[in-house]
Amino acid sequence: MSVDSSSTRGLTLRRVLHSRLARRIALSVLLAVALPLAVLAVLGGQVLESLDRRFASRERLVQVKTVAQQVGIRLGDARALLAAWPVEPPAAEPGVAPQDPDVRLRLPGLGQQFLQAALLGADGRLRWSTGGWPGPLAEAATALPTSGLGRSQLLAQERNGQPQLVLAQAQRADGARWLVELSPQALWQSVASGDVSTYWCVQNAQGVRLHCPAPATAGDPPGLVGTAIADRVHVGWTLPLEAEFGAGDWQFDMVQVRGPSAVLGPALTGPLVGGLLCALFGVLLASGVLIRRTLGPLQNLERGTRQLEQRAPGVRVEIASDDEFGALARAFNQMATAVDTQFQSLELLASIDRDIVAHRAVDEVFRRVLVQALPGLGASVMGLARVESARVPRLHLQWNDKAFVHKVRRSVRAMTPQEAQALLGVTGDGVWLPGEGNLSAPWCAPMRQDKDSALQALPLRWQDRTHGLLLLGWTAEPPLQRLREAAELRDRLSVALAAHQRELELTWQARHDDLTGLLNRNGLHQELDALLAPAAAQDCAVRTESRPGGTALAVLFIDLDHFKTVNDNLGHGLGDELLRQAAERLEACAPTRAVVARPGGDEFVLVLPEADDVAAITVARAVCRRMAVPFSLGGKEHFLGASIGIALAPVHGDNRTDLLRHADMAMYTAKDAGRGRHAMFEEPLDARLLERSALLADLRQAVARKELVLHYQPRVCVADGSIVSAEALIRWRHPTRGLVAPGVFIPLAEESELIEAIGLWVIQAACAQLARWRRDGVPLRRLSVNVSPRQLQSGRLMEEVEAALVQHGVPWNMLELEVTESLLVGDARSASEQLHRLRERGVLIALDDFGTGYSSMATLRNLPIDVMKVDRAFVQDLSEDPSALAVTRAILTLAQSLGKHTVAEGIETQAQADLLRQLGCDEFQGFLFSPAVPAAEFAALCRFSVQPPVALSA
Ligand code: C2E
Numbered sequence: 001m002s003v004d005s006s007s008t009r010g011l012t013l014r015r016v017l018h019s020r021l022a023r024r025i026a027l028s029v030l031l032a033v034a035l036p037l038a039v040l041a042v043l044g045g046q047v048l049e050s051l052d053r054r055f056a057s058r059e060r061l062v063q064v065k066t067v068a069q070q071v072g073i074r075l076g077d078a079r080a081l082l083a084a085w086p087v088e089p090p091a092a093e094p095g096v097a098p099q100d101p102d103v104r105l106r107l108p109g110l111g112q113q114f115l116q117a118a119l120l121g122a123d124g125r126l127r128w129s130t131g132g133w134p135g136p137l138a139e140a141a142t143a144l145p146t147s148g149l150g151r152s153q154l155l156a157q158e159r160n161g162q163p164q165l166v167l168a169q170a171q172r173a174d175g176a177r178w179l180v181e182l183s184p185q186a187l188w189q190s191v192a193s194g195d196v197s198t199y200w201c202v203q204n205a206q207g208v209r210l211h212c213p214a215p216a217t218a219g220d221p222p223g224l225v226g227t228a229i230a231d232r233v234h235v236g237w238t239l240p241l242e243a244e245f246g247a248g249d250w251q252f253d254m255v256q257v258r259g260p261s262a263v264l265g266p267a268l269t270g271p272l273v274g275g276l277l278c279a280l281f282g283v284l285l286a287s288g289v290l291i292r293r294t295l296g297p298l299q300n301l302e303r304g305t306r307q308l309e310q311r312a313p314g315v316r317v318e319i320a321s322d323d324e325f326g327a328l329a330r331a332f333n334q335m336a337t338a339v340d341t342q343f344q345s346l347e348l349l350a351s352i353d354r355d356i357v358a359h360r361a362v363d364e365v366f367r368r369v370l371v372q373a374l375p376g377l378g379a380s381v382m383g384l385a386r387v388e389s390a391r392v393p394r395l396h397l398q399w400n401d402k403a404f405v406h407k408v409r410r411s412v413r414a415m416t417p418q419e420a421q422a423l424l425g426v427t428g429d430g431v432w433l434p435g436e437g438n439l440s441a442p443w444c445a446p447m448r449q450d451k452d453s454a455l456q457a458l459p460l461r462w463q464d465r466t467h468g469l470l471l472l473g474w475t476a477e478p479p480l481q482r483l484r485e486a487a488e489l490r491d492r493l494s495v496a497l498a499a500h501q502r503e504l505e506l507t508w509q510a511r512h513d514d515l516t517g518l519l520n521r522n523g524l525h526q527e528l529d530a531l532l533a534p535a536a537a538q539d540c541a542v543r544t545e546s547r548p549g550g551t552a553l554a555v556l557f558i559d560l561d562h563f564k565t566v567n568d569n570l571g572h573g574l575g576d577e578l579l580r581q582a583a584e585r586l587e588a589c590a591p592t593r594a595v596v597a598r599p600g601g602d603e604f605v606l607v608l609p610e611a612d613d614v615a616a617i618t619v620a621r622a623v624c625r626r627m628a629v630p631f632s633l634g635g636k637e638h639f640l641g642a643s644i645g646i647a648l649a650p651v652h653g654d655n656r657t658d659l660l661r662h663a664d665m666a667m668y669t670a671k672d673a674g675r676g677r678h679a680m681f682e683e684p685l686d687a688r689l690l691e692r693s694a695l696l697a698d699l700r701q702a703v704a705r706k707e708l709v710l711h712y713q714p715r716v717c718v719a720d721g722s723i724v725s726a727e728a729l730i731r732w733r734h735p736t737r738g739l740v741a742p743g744v745f746i747p748l749a750e751e752s753e754l755i756e757a758i759g760l761w762v763i764q765a766a767c768a769q770l771a772r773w774r775r776d777g778v779p780l781r782r783l784s785v786n787v788s789p790r791q792l793q794s795g796r797l798m799e800e801v802e803a804a805l806v807q808h809g810v811p812w813n814m815l816e817l818e819v820t821e822s823l824l825v826g827d828a829r830s831a832s833e834q835l836h837r838l839r840e841r842g843v844l845i846a847l848d849d850f851g852t853g854y855s856s857m858a859t860l861r862n863l864p865i866d867v868m869k870v871d872r873a874f875v876q877d878l879s880e881d882p883s884a885l886a887v888t889r890a891i892l893t894l895a896q897s898l899g900k901h902t903v904a905e906g907i908e909t910q911a912q913a914d915l916l917r918q919l920g921c922d923e924f925q926g927f928l929f930s931p932a933v934p935a936a937e938f939a940a941l942c943r944f945s946v947q948p949p950v951a952l953s954a
């Protein structure tokens, strides 16, 4: 975009008028020219006026002088006329009218210059006269000297206030002489001008006012009335008449009102105004040219600046003059070029920022940067390399050259450790590889460039590590500004690469579990979805042609048994450690392509692609075995185990939600079945699970609603068949379900915190019942109560038991607490200590369901146990299964060797009873004798048990 500085396009009058600079220029020029002109005019006017005055007074003087001389000439003429008059009087009679033609013919001038005439004889007597005698002439004749006068005589006299002038001829030889009265009209005709502003007054030496139009005393003469004295000009002239007329000097005065200057009148004003106008026009013209020459370039520079401000590309102001404006335009153009480059560079950097914010793929960002930055930087070739961290690092390289800016080539290849090390070793301000050296630089391959151009490698770094390179080939040494721009670009690309890396990390974090490094729930869902996706299905369909109907895979839902106990007792630190160990074991069991995940808590999921039921069960068994091995935590061994639910696709579901839900449900089946085992999903489980959650909801209310009751199952002394003790077994009188067995709700209660409240209620209820039986005289030695491991873990069992016994006044030794081997899970020492303390007070401790758990001999020896109860599982098969008999015998032998009292539970047949009696068992418990019955019924049983219900001796 070019702006012509010489052009005045757009320089309108309006713009000029609005321009302060234009106004200032015009004002300056105007002041510079007009002020001196005005001063000159004023001074010139004054000079001219002074000249004019001088000239006017001289003119007036000349005028007065001329008038006086004219009067003098007329007097001279009158004398000459008179001298020419005849000696003799005319024939006409005296008293003739002066206008008489004959007389006028003889006496020239009569009736004109002369009003009256009279001829006096030598004796002074009148010889002839016109009609006016005696009149003034007679008066003059008397005043005349009679003789001796060689000259004409002029007499001035006032008669009736009017001046009269009489001229007496010089005495002739005969002594006669003519007297004439001069006609004032003829004499003063030049004096009496029609100009009213001029006042004339002629006086003789005697002060006779010969020709003063108005009386001098009565105010101003006409024409001067109302004029200031200062405005009046008085000029006087003296006409000497003494020599010729013996009349003294006549004073001629002229008073005139000073009129407008003749010099400064229209004649002079016209040219003066014209001149001034011309000067003004000249000033306007000059200032116009000056304004145009100044405002034009300024306006274009301003336009250019505004375009630059609006970031218009390629703004230029054309240089048309060599003056300062030209220099300014050149400087502007240089600045515009620099700003242009800066803008482009900033725009590129900003576009990188936008790409970062928009999470654009880093290779796409690199590609755009290569295309946009190369022309601006002026390098011959440009490349961007980044290292993808993996087990085998990979080099992602993109490059282009100035010949084909848009042809960005790309290569991705594995790097040798040496190559990776060389690239990551580029730090700080980078390295320069001159000439051919760059070809050997490992990060260049397969990028190539001219042999004679140097390669600059700038590291893309963050967190003190190099992650990539910006490569620039320079054929000549680049200017400092280019290097700076390259460094800025490098910084911004580092940010882009860091953002990319960070995103990868975030993606990893979003998909993985921090603790174990396994996939988290999100990652599991994605992987499972991917495996179940149609593409995957097709892919699998090719490989598993024998399995029509969708993707074949197995989902194993694994829950660690008793994890909560360990976590609660050992703290979260060791709980986490346990989860890590479990994750490692799981990974060790997982086949190569298996997906291993920890969706949360102590739950793990294994997805086995292409696995059928057999493969899934094989893996599940391996996991169970592995998890049954004690975990070493805090220097001690802890028994846990895992329960596994299996769901198969597509049989149990063809989508992620169904498969996970069904595997989870199957896992609960495994738990319900005794933990430490696996279970395959079965459809009805779904309904059971719903019932389970409904039951749990009801159970929460059960204690408060007093729906729980205790039944009592007698324990019979083998020796005499009497009921010596009983086991309190809980029942739930459900409002709709009827009497619910503990096997249904106790596992539920144990999974929640409810078991503690229920356990407390059982102890209280059992002690209360024991107290009542004692009062009623029921012959019972002791009552056993089942205690859940969580009651021991709470640490309050001792005080709860004591409170109940004390409250109901029951002796300590009448209470027996049945614990299972699962109390060994978690903090076995604390459990053992509590049992010890209870035992010290007299409470008996029974190990329930012995033989089903993980008890080791060492643990058994250390536990404070009085009674060992052989589990029903062994008793059941006693008569049919020789191995069951062997195990039962081993158990009883072991118990007896440890000096424990033995109880066999679940005896249903006489054969079982007989075998157990032979094996030396101390007490029997089972349906053979009685199921668990309500308290009243139990009391009745006891009363009759003096005689054994069945012949024990048989
Ligand atoms: P357990 O402590 O081993 O109790 C013995 C179970 O065997 C009882 O089942 C009893 O009714 C049953 N039984 C006894 N003789 C026979 C027999 O000859 N044949 C058969 N088939 N079964 C027999 P029950 O009452 O259903 O209790 C099941 C389990 O529930 C108990 O096993 C115990 O672990 C738990 N339980 C019962 N009451 C409580 C309680 O108050 N607190 C706790 N924590 N658990 C309890």
Ligand code: MG
Residues within 6 Å of the ligand: 727, 786, 818, 848
């Ligand atoms: Mg029991």
Ligand code: MG
Residues within 6 Å of the ligand: 848, 849, 869, 871, 872, 905
């Ligand atoms: Mg039992």
